[in-house]
Amino acid sequence: MRTYLIIALRNLLQARRRSLLLTSALALVTALLILLLSVSAGFNQTLIRNTTALMSGHVNVGGFFKNKVTDAWPMINDVAKIRKIVEENTPGLDFIIDRDRAWAKVISERQSMFVSPSGIDIQDESQLPEVIRLAKQSEYLEGGSDQVLGNLANLAKPRQALIFVAQAKRLGVDVGDYLTITASTGAGRTNTVDVTVAAIAKDFGFMSNWNLFLPKADIHDLYQTTDDASSVVMIYLKDPDQAEKVMGHLRGVFEKEGYILMDHQPAPFFFKFETVAGEDWTGQKLDLTIWSDEISFMSWISQALDVISFSLIGILMIIIAIGIMNSMWISVRERTREIGTVRAIGMTRFRVLKMFMTEALLLGFVATCLGTLLGTLSALGIDAAQWQIPSEAVRAILMSDVLHMPVSAAQMIHVIWIFTLITGLSALWPAFRASRLQPVTAIHHAG
């Protein structure tokens, strides 16, 4: 009824200071929530982009091979056949690649560190060259030049390595320097290859700390495997959200094809060596994972972001709810005579309730819309400005140099209706009390 809206609007305008205060408080909290959600969404987008570029497909078909019970080689044999099965049986397939994976120690003249090298065929990699940004010399070397020295194309030759800035700093190496890579090949033996640093790329937060890229041939040398072996077939889907479903489907397909599958364990492959080495079997087993499994040890970051956001917003929202309730109480008290009048004239209790609820919901709706607009504009502004994150730690955690802040329409709509609902709920009790006012006491009320 239009009259409710008019009365509600006029009442809000009349108590201008109070309404304005509440509206701006509610709008600010809404904007803050939009910003926090946006940071969280940005982080998740960065996470999936970095993960799928550096170390995982949306779905992976990896596995382990054991000659002896105590072995644990991150290898799958006859990769061509596996690729073919995947190509023929994956719904919504975009493209696939295969990579070799290892767990090894890199040694420079100064330092050593554990990494997980990936063996790649640079000609096969469609995504990697797009996401890798080579670093200027000054980024990893004090007093270095502003020139980019390396070249990704060098990875087409054997005995080359693509490393990241943090690794270059730690190892103290530049493009053209040598590194030694050693890997355990079981039973206490190790193998070694020497490689040249072909290029140094910008970090992907701390995710790139343990990633390193070599030509496939180098990994084969390291593990002394044949060329028809690989470690993982990485499957990229048109819709990444289908990853889990596709993995389930492929498990069925491979089982039917006679492969033995490991139980699904949401962990990266390099966490599985010890378990596999301790298991009592030999031969080949496949291990299917999805991208989030490969970085499961990082899920605490998005959980922490969410916990921080929601507790902050929760506290602010409680304060606002109290504010709204209080403001409604004042409004009910101020308008006791008016309520009595309309009740006497013949307004039902329910309609009085509706009148006050309209007022609260109107305020809530306008405020959250304004807040959402403000939050969205700020988020888009920050996103467009490519604002550099000043803190190294935050950069490492968010895995990005700039703050990436996407806002989705679904998010905006959710925030608006949830906050409007909360406003309504906080107004419910005062509105209910208003509706229970007796017309006679309301008429007698002084004022």
Add this chain to the structure above:
Amino acid sequence: MENIVELKQVVKEYPLGKLTVRALSDINLTIEKGEFTVIAGPSGSGKTTLLNMVGCVDTPSSGSVTVRGQRIEQLGDRARTQLRLAELGFIFQTFNLIPDLTAAQNVEFPLLLQGTLTKKERQRRVAELFELVDLTPQIKQRPNELSGGQRQRVAIARALVTQPGIVLADEPTANLDSVTGLNIIDLMKDLNQKRQTTFIFSTHDQRVMQHAQRVIQIVDGCLSEGAPAS
């Protein structure tokens, strides 16, 4: 003539701390359709309490109140609200217009609550009433832009817009100067004659009483009919 209001042995007591105040004691009163009745008495005598009974906004402590054939002490809140909306018009001492609405919107308000007329019909009815109370030029103004007399005219229009059987007015002239007050009484009397609407109003003003067709005296919650003792 139809008995539009009937009070039988009505007692109303208010608790006041440990005591009870008896605002009405053993009231018997019958009002016929089309009467123009004044309830006269000094302040605190029980006028408002009595009108609240007739107006279905309050229920008696004992006794029975019948309005338009309905025993109001037996009705629930919803039914009483419905009865007020359909059968009663209220005019208050302090006008009690809704400050947020224009004069026209105030008058339209009870029609919106009834929800039976179309927008066109409502507008016609509102315009008609503004003409009746001689306030057409002020139709778009807000209550705070109107004088006391004008506000009470708007209130009268609001009370009459639903064409109720009974209009109750609790000291409608108390907040007006005497000339304006008498004008308002004249207007009500005029409407009473033109439309056969039953008017019951209270006052403690001697001059106002003289305009009434029937005067009911109330002192300390007890009734006595007849001309005021002066």
